[in-house]
Amino acid sequence: MWDGEAAGAALPVVLEGFGITLLATVLGFAVAAVLGLALAVVERAGPRWVAVPLRGAAGFVRSTPLLVQLFAAWVLVPKLDALALGVLVLGVHYATYLSEVYRTGIDAVPRGQWEACTALSLPRRRVWRAVVLPQAVRNVLPPLGNYAVSLFKETPLLSVITVHEMVHEANAFGSTHFAYLESFTLAGAVFLLASWPTSLLVRRLEARLAH
Amino acid sequence: MPTEDPAVRFERVTKRYGDHTVLDALDLEVGRGERVTLIGPSGSGKTTILRLLMTLERVTDGVIHVDGEPYSHMPGRKPGTLVPASERRLAERRRRIGMVFQQFNLFPHMSVLENVVEAPVHVLGESREEAERTARDLLDLVGLGDKVDARPTRLSGGQQQRVAIARALAMRPGILLLDEVTSALDPELVAEVLDVLRDVARGTDITLLCVTHEMGFARDVSDRILMFDRGRVVESGPASELLESPAHERTRAFLGTVR
Amino acid sequence: MADLAFDPAGHPFESVGHAPASTGLAPASAAYAPGSAGAVPGAGDSLAGSAGFLTELRGALPRLADGLLVTVEATALGAALALLLAYVLGLSSRSARLPVRGGARLVVEFLRGTSLYVQLFWLFFALPMLGFRLEPLACGVLALGLNFGAYGAEVVRGAVAAVPRAQTEAGIALSMGPALRLRRVVLPQAHALMVAPFKNLLVQLLKATPLLSLVTVPDITFQIDQVRSATGSTAASYLLLLGIYGGTAALLGLLMNALERAAKARLGQEGGV
Numbered sequence: 024m025w026d027g028e029a030a031g032a033a034l035p036v037v038l039e040g041f042g043i044t045l046l047a048t049v050l051g052f053a054v055a056a057v058l059g060l061a062l063a064v065v066e067r068a069g070p071r072w073v074a075v076p077l078r079g080a081a082g083f084v085r086s087t088p089l090l091v092q093l094f095a096a097w098v099l100v101p102k103l104d105a106l107a108l109g110v111l112v113l114g115v116h117y118a119t120y121l122s123e124v125y126r127t128g129i130d131a132v133p134r135g136q137w138e139a140c141t142a143l144s145l146p147r148r149r150v151w152r153a154v155v156l157p158q159a160v161r162n163v164l165p166p167l168g169n170y171a172v173s174l175f176k177e178t179p180l181l182s183v184i185t186v187h188e189m190v191h192e193a194n195a196f197g198s199t200h201f202a203y204l205e206s207f208t209l210a211g212a213v214f215l216l217a218s219w220p221t222s223l224l225v226r227r228l229e230a231r232l233a234h
Numbered sequence: 235m236p237t238e239d240p241a242v243r244f245e246r247v248t249k250r251y252g253d254h255t256v257l258d259a260l261d262l263e264v265g266r267g268e269r270v271t272l273i274g275p276s277g278s279g280k281t282t283i284l285r286l287l288m289t290l291e292r293v294t295d296g297v298i299h300v301d302g303e304p305y306s307h308m309p310g311r312k313p314g315t316l317v318p319a320s321e322r323r324l325a326e327r328r329r330r331i332g333m334v335f336q337q338f339n340l341f342p343h344m345s346v347l348e349n350v351v352e353a354p355v356h357v358l359g360e361s362r363e364e365a366e367r368t369a370r371d372l373l374d375l376v377g378l379g380d381k382v383d384a385r386p387t388r389l390s391g392g393q394q395q396r397v398a399i400a401r402a403l404a405m406r407p408g409i410l411l412l413d414e415v416t417s418a419l420d421p422e423l424v425a426e427v428l429d430v431l432r433d434v435a436r437g438t439d440i441t442l443l444c445v446t447h448e449m450g451f452a453r454d455v456s457d458r459i460l461m462f463d464r465g466r467v468v469e470s471g472p473a474s475e476l477l478e479s480p481a482h483e484r485t486r487a488f489l490g491t492v493r
Numbered sequence: 494m495a496d497l498a499f500d501p502a503g504h505p506f507e508s509v510g511h512a513p514a515s516t517g518l519a520p521a522s523a524a525y526a527p528g529s530a531g532a533v534p535g536a537g538d539s540l541a542g543s544a545g546f547l548t549e550l551r552g553a554l555p556r557l558a559d560g561l562l563v564t565v566e567a568t569a570l571g572a573a574l575a576l577l578l579a580y581v582l583g584l585s586s587r588s589a590r591l592p593v594r595g596g597a598r599l600v601v602e603f604l605r606g607t608s609l610y611v612q613l614f615w616l617f618f619a620l621p622m623l624g625f626r627l628e629p630l631a632c633g634v635l636a637l638g639l640n641f642g643a644y645g646a647e648v649v650r651g652a653v654a655a656v657p658r659a660q661t662e663a664g665i666a667l668s669m670g671p672a673l674r675l676r677r678v679v680l681p682q683a684h685a686l687m688v689a690p691f692k693n694l695l696v697q698l699l700k701a702t703p704l705l706s707l708v709t710v711p712d713i714t715f716q717i718d719q720v721r722s723a724t725g726s727t728a729a730s731y732l733l734l735l736g737i738y739g740g741t742a743a744l745l746g747l748l749m750n751a752l753e754r755a756a757k758a759r760l761g762q763e764g765g766v
Binding site for chain 3: 024083086087088089090091092094095098099176177179180183190193194197203204207208210211212214215218219222
């Protein structure tokens with residue numbers, strides 16, 4: 024049954040892993056946020072011969088498992104550090120989700136905004152940077168937040184390419200001390216404690232933006 | 235059941251939403267088979283009366299009686315007291331009443347016939363053949379005998395509203411509530427709906443309570459018209475009398491805006 | 494049990510040695526590390542695959558078929574459990590009774606908040622310590638069902654809430670009781686709104702099934718990895734695997750699109766009467 028002593032010993036180990044988990048989340052989401060935006064803009068404004076294949080590739084990445092992508096990247100790009108590689112794969116995978124989110128945001132910017140820019144003869148780059156994207160991104164902040172929470176909960180996958188994030192550490196502790204119950208329960212609790220308040224925050228943001 | 239009881243009696247009924255009082259200690263009686271039209275500016279509480287009767291809202295204070303029995307309330311534990319009716323109690327009572335809504339509220343996933351048959355079969359326990367026979371008769375009555383298999387979304391607003399009338403009548407209600415049934419219709423579709431309702435009024439002894447801005451229709455079908463303002467009845471009288479020579483200043487002002 | 498060992502590019506937990514022997518998770522031998530000498534040649538192999546890869550692939554076809562079947566089975570069973578849970582939790586979260594509503598909300602937040610990976614490993618590693626041992630596939634199906642069921646509950650709740658209040662009022666005016674209204678009026682309309690989000694969840698669930706290979710379930714990822722370690726054709730193996738998942742996801746998408754069209758046609762929104 025539950026062993027308080029083992030749990031006490033597991034906690035610092037799990038928390039140390041949580042540091043890596045957070046790092047992977049922040050970096051992975053940063054990659055996804057930037058790359059996703061680039062994808063969305065190119066798909067909307069880029070030439071067709073770039074946009075169409077790019078959409079296809081993004082669709083393929085989106086519909087195949089992150090785990091297999093990690094395996095593939097791990098053996099195909101052997102020179103890269105595990106954490107860096109994990110962050111990149113995670114970032115690219117989520118970029119394909121986020122580009123869809125940005126796209127709905129861009130589509131939701133009223134036609135009149137574009138027409139006003141034309142009437143003012145604003146250069147194309149300026150239209151995107153100063154008018155369209157600020158409005159588009161603001162409207163999709165809640166779904167972006169939801170994807171950040173979702174990415175956070177997928178970071179344990181990085182353990183398959185030897186990144187020592189939280190679940191990896193929980194598993195290691197569990198096997199050496201034969202205390203899986205304590206270590207995995209703690210890891211689950213940390214996930215819950217971190218993701219629930221964030222979800223609530225996102226919901227508040229959603230409610231505020233709805234007005 | 236003593237027949238001299240009015241079909242509907244409101245006894246000091248108050249309805250408040252937060253600080254906003256919609257009905258203020260309203261007393262109101264509608265006799266059996268009587269046709270009563272409620273008129274007045276929007277927000278004056280007319281629709282709330284219908285919604286309270288249909289149990290879509292609960293009274294804040296006061297008691298509603300239908301056919302002489304407390305409708306919004308039921309006997310409490312202490313003899314002689316009344317407590318707000320439970321959902322179960324309300325469910326067994328609302329069968330006496332039918333309602334036609336401003337926005338029709340037909341079920342979009344059912345055909346016209348299924349819309350009409352649904353409640354008789356599943357609520358009254360009628361056999362499907364019996365219910366369908368009644369439904370076809372009613373749809374003939376409202377002039378839609380050829381649309382039985384159509385989807386509501388394929389019909390015009392006027393046709394949808396006529397289906398909604400047939401659907402309400404299929405439950406054989408003693409009291410029919412009409413809540414601004416032509417307000418959502420294009421002007422050229424209003425007549426077909428009102429004609430059907432005139433037929434219903436003429437051919438049955440149903441008690442009618444309607445909220446409308448169609449004064450011609452109100453004159454044709456109503457025995458009595460009640461003028462509402464700010465949750466109170468300001469004037470009441472026979473249709474022709476009230477419309478021809480309104481006694482109250484507010485009624486005159488209101489009739490001026492709708493004519 | 495050594496032949497059951499799942500040894501992808503580095504065992505998931507290779508650095509910690511092995512799980513309790515009874516779990517069937519064999520020690521990861523020859524863990525892959527970049528540049529290490531081992532059975533895995535690494536990135537240099539040709540994409541087209543050598544003749545050896547194709548021969549091995551042909552010989553492994555029956556096992557690949559078995560693996561695909563396991564993947565489909567895990568997806569179908571996980572989705573069925575998730576669907577059931579989604580309805581129970583989703584409808585309970587709209588209950589008028591606070592304990593029912595509150596309980597459902599708590600369960601949903603718990604299942605969503607604790608990460609599918611932790612749930613799966615907890616069921617596989619921790620639950621036996623409490624005296625309950627489940628088959629690996631059962632662990633996988635249960636974890637998938639619980640986790641996606643919680644996300645599905647939000648879909649059900651949202652869809653039911655999106656059916657106009659006027660529809661319920663029409664039901665009340667016809668004296669229909671709450672259960673009858675839900676069954677005959679609200680749910681048929683809510684279903685049309687659920688199909689698209691359920692499609693996304695189903696594809697997500699399919700994409701989560703390779704996780705089961707980490708707890709020794711012999712799914713398609715597991716089987717192709719066997720081919721990979723036998724031939725050393727890493728790139729070809731993983732490309733094939735990605736292709737299989739992409740293809741299956743596309744098929745699922747087509748299936749769900751047909752369902753969505755049917756549901757919308759029933760509401761008279763698209764297509765004929």
